[in-house]
Every structure is written in structure tokens, then in C-alpha cells.
Amino acid sequence: MPLPPVSVGIVTWHPDDLLARCVASVRAQDYPDLDLHIWDNGTTDASRALVGGLTADAERTFSAENLGFAGGHNALIRRSRGAYYLCLNPDAVLS
Numbered sequence: 001m002p003l004p005p006v007s008v009g010i011v012t013w014h015p016d017d018l019l020a021r022c023v024a025s026v027r028a029q030d031y032p033d034l035d036l037h038i039w040d041n042g043t044t045d046a047s048r049a050l051v052g053g054l055t056a057d058a059e060r061t062f063s064a065e066n067l068g069f070a071g072g073h074n075a076l077i078r079r080s081r082g083a084y085y086l087c088l089n090p091d092a093v094l095s
Contacts, residue, residue, distance in 0.1 A: 005033040007082030011072030013041040025094040042066040
């Protein structure tokens with residue numbers, strides 16, 4: 001029986017290098033059906049480019065406003081295709 005698809009969502013605001021470590025750890029997983037999406041919660045400074053550099057267009061959303069942690073994840077959950085949703089903080093590292 002195939003494993004169910006899992007969507008991984010990360011909500012960030014003014015990201016830093018911790019986000020790069022988090023994304024790298026998600027990409028290093030060997031789970032067969034895992035998709036990643038980052039919700040940027042209205043970042044307005046140059047750190048917004050970090051999200052763009054770490055993700056493909058389909059993996060990121062730049063929100064015009066800060067919806068907060070729960071609001072960002074709720075938006076991602078509505079878009080997710082996985083049977084399960086993993087809510088990650090941008091400073092988490094999967095092993």
C-alpha cells in the first residue's frame with residue numbers, strides 16, 4: 001500500500017538563515033510523497049528574497065498582509081494536497 005501524501009507548511013516573517021536550514025532538512029527527507037510550501041507573512045524588507053531563493057514559484061506564497069502564524073497555516077492547509085499536513089516553524093530541523 002502506498003504511503004499517503006504529506007504537505008509540509010512553513011510560515012515565516014522576515015526570514016533568516018534558520019529558514020534555509022529548515023528547508024534543507026525537509027528536502028533531505030526520503031518520504032516518497034512530500035510537498036513543501038512556504039507562506040511569507042508580508043515581509044517587506046530584503047529578507048523576502050531568501051524565500052525566493054529557496055523555493056520554486058509553486059512552493060511559495062508572498063502574502064500582502066501578515067495573517068499571523070495560524071492564519072498563514074490555515075491558508076496553506078486550504079491549498080495543501082496531502083492527506084496529512086505538517087506544520088513547521090522556520091527554525092525546526094527534521095532529522
